[in-house]
Amino acid sequence: MGLLSTFVLYSIVLIMSIAFNDQKSKAVANWLLLGVGMTVIQIALGGITRLTGSGLSITEWDIVTGTLPPMSEAQWQELFTKYKTTPQFQLLNFDFTLTNFKFIFFWEWFHRLWARTIGMVFAIGFFYFIIKKYFKPSMIKPLVVLFLLGALQGAIGWIMVASGLEGDAVYVKPTRLALHFIFALGLLSYTYWFALSLKANAINTSSVSIEAQNKLVRIRQWAWVIMVILFFQLIYGALMAGHKAANVASTWPRINGQWIPAGLTSKDGLFLNAVNNTIWIHFVHRGLAYILLALIVYWTLQMKKLRANSFWTKVKMLPIVLVGIQVLLGVLTVLSSVHIVPGVWSGFEWFAQIHQLVGMLLLLSVVNIIYATKEIK
DSSP: OHHHHHHHHHHHHHHHOOOOOHHHHHHHHHHHHHHHHHHHHHHHHHHHHHHTTOTTSOOSOOTTGGGSOOOSHHHHHHHHHHHTTSHHHHHTOTTOOHHHHHHHHHHHHHHHHHHHHHHHHHHHHHHHHHHHTOOOGGGHHHHHHHHHHHHHHHHHHHHHHHTTSSTTOSSOOHHHHHHHHHHHHHHHHHHHHHHHHHHOOOOOGGGSOHHHHHHHHHHHHHHHHHHHHHHHHHHHHHHHHHHTOGGGSOOSSSBTTBSSOSOOOOTTOHHHHHHHOHHHHHHHHHHHHHHHHHHHHHHHHHHHTOOOOHHHHHHTTHHHHHHHHHHHHHHHHHHHGGGOOTTOOOHHHHHHHHHHHHHHHHHHHHHHHHHHTTTOO
């Protein structure tokens, strides 16, 4: 199916393409950046859906009919009746009224609606640029990958939701939440890279000295090291959220009075301990944060010394600013977790939500540096 899609799209665009200029590429880039912004909002909505416990309120995946919310009292009652069959209602929210249900329904419905809106924006933009002959043949493969990643993300989202509708689950499985989150970030990063390739200039090797090129090689190597660590940090952030592990240790800087807390290992085996043991997850998430902070401070000191093009000037200081904010938000999230009140949005929820948002921006700031140095070998 992927090869067929590639062939069809490539044929259409190749036939309809004539001449191109920078303005056309910039228009496509702006369309992609609109998608990046909408994806950031979508991931944020996913965070709100999780924090409000709304993710299991819609028990079916109706791609077309699910676009509209219930329009009558009878429809609301029908959906509420379906929700009552879920483990979440029977084991956790058994005292919910229809008013309570409407609240959690809204966030899950809006999360899905926004995903559909993103799909429409991309589809309309795609056909518009086809008609206007804005696409270059070199854009076809990234576009196909982009659409396939979007479809895959939707499928993973439903697999995640389905994991909370069976057995004695009152929430989705944390591992599937982490998978959904990390694929969303992959889609976000890929779209952003595609937009950068059309709009931003990487550092030209001929524009800098040999000494500067050697330094840029090391900066690029460190960028990939940081990206790998950040990848695992974001996964553990999702596991923290899925297991609601923030308040297993609502103290800082030590974890429940210890630098190395008790209970880091279990009898479940290495993998299950790594993804299910809440104190281990909490410990690793904090530890990786400190490692990232130290590495990015060192990394930024190296980048600060180098001068290159305007894009480099704009982006080289972003990682250090964002990682500092992110660590502060992480501390505030942990400390405020002691005041969590189920069903009430307060300080913890605000800190957790902004913490997730800044994490996404930190990821994109590292993508900036990798892109800026892509010509450096």
